[in-house]
Structures are given as structure tokens and as C-alpha cells.
Amino acid sequence: MNLIRCTAAQCEAMAAVHAEAFPASWRWDEFEDLLDGAGIYGFLASSDRDGAPLGVILCRVAAGEMEVLTIGVAHDARRRGVAKALIAAALPAARDLGASECFLEVAVDNDPAIALYEGLGFRRAGLRKAYYDRRPVGFVDALVMRLDLNAAPQ
Numbered sequence: 001m002n003l004i005r006c007t008a009a010q011c012e013a014m015a016a017v018h019a020e021a022f023p024a025s026w027r028w029d030e031f032e033d034l035l036d037g038a039g040i041y042g043f044l045a046s047s048d049r050d051g052a053p054l055g056v057i058l059c060r061v062a063a064g065e066m067e068v069l070t071i072g073v074a075h076d077a078r079r080r081g082v083a084k085a086l087i088a089a090a091l092p093a094a095r096d097l098g099a100s101e102c103f104l105e106v107a108v109d110n111d112p113a114i115a116l117y118e119g120l121g122f123r124r125a126g127l128r129k130a131y132y133d134r135r136p137v138g139f140v141d142a143l144v145m146r147l148d149l150n151a152a153p154q
């Protein structure tokens with residue numbers, strides 16, 4: 001697996017793999033706009049065999065806090081450590097930008113993602129009621145999870 005820090009050149013691949021991970025995905029130009037934002041950075045994982053994009057993470061650091069804006073891995077590439085590798089790349093980058101803690105939101109019914117984050121040392125820090133709009137099915141609560149970047153492995 002190759003991991004690269006994203007620039008505008010990766011936005012099409014970021015959007016392509018995001019679309020494989022999420023039903024409501026972000027367009028390439030949305031990634032491009034986001035990457036222009038202060039404190040925003042991302043990593044793209046791709047196959048070292050054929051260069052196919054495998055996963056993406058986008059984060060923001062502001063006021064000493066890192067936030068994971070999105071992380072997604074293509075269906076066929078799951079359970080091979082791609083998300084773990086993306087987070088492992090993103091945490092030191094956040095420390096370099098002055099962050100001492102990381103927060104993210106995850107739907108309460110997203111067992112794979114919760115298992116991923118808990119395995120990496122994230123702890124439950126709160127609940128946002130009706131955070132995700134899944135109409136017509138309804139709304140789903142989000143867990144807020146937190147990782148102390150000073151306590152996490154460097």
C-alpha cells in the first residue's frame with residue numbers, strides 16, 4: 001500500500017474512493033475546496049500493485065484540536081489495515097500542526113468504525129442526538145470520540 005499526502009492532484013482519486021465508501025459521497029471539487037482550507041489535510045492510500053485508490057482520510061486542525069472530517073475505504077480493500085494506516089499517518093501530521101487531542105463523530109450503529117477507533121485508543125466523549133440525516137428512514141445519533149494525542153503512540 002502507498003500513502004501520500006493529498007494535494008489538488010489527488011482530488012479525483014479521493015472522490016472516487018469516497019464514492020466507494022459512502023452512499024452520499026463528496027465530489028472532487030469539494031475535496032479541492034476543502035484542501036484549500038486552513039489546517040485541512042488528507043492522505044490517500046493506493047494499491048502498490050496497480051495504483052488503484054483504496055482509502056482516504058481528511059482532517060482539520062484548529063485551536064489545538066484535530067478533527068477527522070471523513071475516512072473511508074473501498075469495499076474490496078476493507079479489513080486489510082488501510083484505515084489504520086491512514087489514521088497512523090494523520091495523527092503525527094496533526095501533532096506537527098499543534099494538535100494535542102483528536103475528535104470525531106461516528107454513527108452509533110457503525111460498528112466497524114467504532115471498533116476501529118476503540119482499537120486505536122479513542123474513547124467515547126459524548127453523544128450528538130439525531131446528528132445524521134438518513135431520511136426517509138430517520139435520524140441517527142452520533143457518538144463523539146476522543147483521543148489524547150500526547151498519550152497515543154507517537
Ligand SMILES: CC(C)(COP(=O)(O)OP(=O)(O)OC[C@H]1O[C@@H](n2cnc3c(N)ncnc32)[C@H](O)[C@@H]1OP(=O)(O)O)[C@@H](O)C(=O)NCCC(=O)NCCS
Nearest residue numbers: 021071072073078079080081082083084106112113115116
Ligand atoms: C470503517 C472503515 C473506515 C474501516 O476501514 P478498514 O480499512 O476496513 O479498517 P482496518 O482494516 O484498518 O481495520 C482496523 C481494525 O478496525 C476494526 N474493524 C474494522 N472493520 C471492522 C468490521 N467490519 N467489524 C469489526 N471490526 C472492524 C478491527 O479491529 C480491525 O482490526 P483487525 O482487522 O485486525 O481485526 C471502513 O469499513 C469504511 O470505509 N466504512 C464505510 C465508511 C465509514 O463508515 N467511515 C467511518 C465514518 S465515522
